[in-house]
Amino acid sequence: MAIAASLLARLKDTSLAVESGFIAGRPVASAATGRTFEVTNPSTGEVLATLPDLNRAEAAAAIDAAQEAQKDWAARTGKDRATILRRLFDLMVANADDLAAILTAEMGKPLAEAKGEVLYGASYVEWFGEEAKRVYGDTIPGHQPDKRIIVVKQPVGVVAAITPWNFPNAMLARKLAPALAAGCAMVAKPASETPLSALALAVLAERAGLPAGLFSVLPSTDSVSVGREFCENPKIRKLTFTGSTNVGKILMRQGADQVLKLGLELGGNAPFIVFDDADLDAAVEGAIVSKYRNNGQTCVCANRLYVQAGVYDAFAQKLAERVGQIKVGDGFEAGALAGPLISDKALAKVEEHIADATAKGAQVLTGGRRDQRGGLYFEPTVLTGATATMKVAREETFGPVAPLFRFETVSEVVAMANNTEFGLASYLYSRDVSKIFRVAEALEYGMVGINTGLISTEVAPFGGIKQSGLGREGSKYGIEDYLEIKYLCLSV
Numbered sequence: 001m002a003i004a005a006s007l008l009a010r011l012k013d014t015s016l017a018v019e020s021g022f023i024a025g026r027p028v029a030s031a032a033t034g035r036t037f038e039v040t041n042p043s044t045g046e047v048l049a050t051l052p053d054l055n056r057a058e059a060a061a062a063i064d065a066a067q068e069a070q071k072d073w074a075a076r077t078g079k080d081r082a083t084i085l086r087r088l089f090d091l092m093v094a095n096a097d098d099l100a101a102i103l104t105a106e107m108g109k110p111l112a113e114a115k116g117e118v119l120y121g122a123s124y125v126e127w128f129g130e131e132a133k134r135v136y137g138d139t140i141p142g143h144q145p146d147k148r149i150i151v152v153k154q155p156v157g158v159v160a161a162i163t164p165w166n167f168p169n170a171m172l173a174r175k176l177a178p179a180l181a182a183g184c185a186m187v188a189k190p191a192s193e194t195p196l197s198a199l200a201l202a203v204l205a206e207r208a209g210l211p212a213g214l215f216s217v218l219p220s221t222d223s224v225s226v227g228r229e230f231c232e233n234p235k236i237r238k239l240t241f242t243g244s245t246n247v248g249k250i251l252m253r254q255g256a257d258q259v260l261k262l263g264l265e266l267g268g269n270a271p272f273i274v275f276d277d278a279d280l281d282a283a284v285e286g287a288i289v290s291k292y293r294n295n296g297q298t299c300v301c302a303n304r305l306y307v308q309a310g311v312y313d314a315f316a317q318k319l320a321e322r323v324g325q326i327k328v329g330d331g332f333e334a335g336a337l338a339g340p341l342i343s344d345k346a347l348a349k350v351e352e353h354i355a356d357a358t359a360k361g362a363q364v365l366t367g368g369r370r371d372q373r374g375g376l377y378f379e380p381t382v383l384t385g386a387t388a389t390m391k392v393a394r395e396e397t398f399g400p401v402a403p404l405f406r407f408e409t410v411s412e413v414v415a416m417a418n419n420t421e422f423g424l425a426s427y428l429y430s431r432d433v434s435k436i437f438r439v440a441e442a443l444e445y446g447m448v449g450i451n452t453g454l455i456s457t458e459v460a461p462f463g464g465i466k467q468s469g470l471g472r473e474g475s476k477y478g479i480e481d482y483l484e485i486k487y488l489c490l491s492v
């Protein structure tokens with residue numbers, strides 16, 4: 001077993017490509033079961049690495065080590081924790097090219113986009129390194145003359161994390177940073193398609209000075225067993241999950257017996273609304289970035305594009321022209337803006353959604369079929385004539401397909417936009433301030449992009465309502481989910 005030469009050749013620091021698990025500060029080269037699994041490049045099918053297929057036993061050992069390490073970590077000052085987080089931020093930035101190459105190799109996204117993700121992930125480490133020094137409490141006027149009331153905040157303890165393949169660096173960094181800043185420890189199980197990015201982060205965390213055992217990474221295909229350990233081990237005080245709503249519900253059920261504290265960033269079905277008074281060119285650019293970023297494999301992607309009747313044809317034409325310019329190619333290819341989809345399953349879902357839509361009357365304006373390159377490549381697609389009866393209206397496509405729906409009135413489009421069990425991101429384009437506020441306040445979503453298609457930043461609270469999740473990541477709010485409030489009542 002060895003890391004693929006094609007990947008090593010792209011790295012300045014080859015030690016960042018790790019072919020083992022990472023438990024209690026030590027590489028774990030083989031699983032207790034002896035089982036292994038392969039990590040492949042979705043663009044070429046090449047085997048990049050063969051990893052130990054860790055499971056529940058190793059998860060339990062990692063949790064034990066985390067519990068021990070967390071006690072000392074929590075006892076350190078916020079300023080001390082901030083210093084180490086700052087070092088980790090600096091190391092992520094200094095090694096961003098290598099982290100991006102590892103990310104592109106295992107996930108497929110274009111290299112420039114991968115580097116953007118690494119810097120985005122690093123921004124959460126920088127942000128929470130600063131927040132680590134500002135975990136403030138309260139003093140409250142006593143309810144009796146001899147009472148003094150103090151509120152303090154303490155770390156929840158050992159945190160388990162389960163992360164998805166679509167942003168394998170940033171989704172982990174967005175959890176690790178607030179956890180460490182708050183004084184917690186973390187045991188993480190990355191998606192089996194993309195474990196190398198998480199392992200590279202563990203290497204840098206150790207170099208930054210993180211104590212052994214505080215952050216472990218468990219590469220595994222046995223997500224069900226590892227997930228059960230995370231939900232049933234009483235030493236775990238919080239589980240933070242990013243992924244599908246279905247898996248989020250499984251974890252909620254499994255954690256119920258422990259009344260497990262959960263952070264859930266789940267699926268989405270974002271409406272993207274273009275009103276007659278919108279700046280059409282801006283709306284087209286916003287649709288491109290919202291819909292086709294990460295090849296549409298993003299939970300905040302525009303999933304339904306609602307265009308008011310007066311500008312429908314013009315918007316459709318402009319969008320189709322721009323979409324036709326998106327270059328499909330290997331993530332390492334210069335100029336490639338759309339890489340491969342992550343799997344055959346993902347490709348089949350895209351084809352299923354297009355077939356269902358066209359069978360129900362939608363037309364393909366551009367794209368609509370597998371790319372001539374073959375494999376997991378698919379043409380960026382625009383559909384017109386989409387209606388609420390189609391799967392593209394009810395399900396998250398998670399691929400490069402933009403279905404355009406026509407609408408007449410504000411009340412009609414708000415009702416259509418809200419007609420989903422999801423509530424993560426939403427977008428609207430208008431130049432009428434009154435309409436902007438009325439519609440933004442009426443949309444049942446955790447986030448609203450107004451005249452922009454890109455809303456993700458470490459300074460703002462990222463998260464959804466309804467079946468899109470629980471809690472928020474990033475911003476001044478993001479650290480609260482890793483803290484417990486304790487109230488001291490002092491009789492003087």
Ligand SMILES: NC(=O)C1=CN([C@@H]2O[C@H](COP(=O)(O)OP(=O)(O)OC[C@H]3O[C@@H](n4cnc5c(N)ncnc54)[C@H](OP(=O)(O)O)[C@@H]3O)[C@@H](O)[C@H]2O)C=CC1
Nearest residue numbers: 163164165190191192223227243244247265266267268299
């Ligand atoms: N709200 C948000 O920020 C985000 C939401 N998502 C949503 O996730 C979906 C696509 O991502 P995808 O990775 O396929 O989602 P999945 O939910 O299938 O997988 C996410 C993670 O959960 C693990 N997992 C799968 N089944 C279980 C289980 N029974 N118990 C414990 N862990 C499990 C996976 O492991 P394994 O790899 O072994 O299958 C992976 O690490 C879309 O719905 C997308 O919207 C994705 C990213 C961000």
Ligand SMILES: O=C(O)[C@H](O)CS(=O)(=O)O
Nearest residue numbers: 166167297298299300456
């Ligand atoms: O879809 C996801 O996994 C991320 O939440 C996307 S974002 O944070 O980069 O918008």
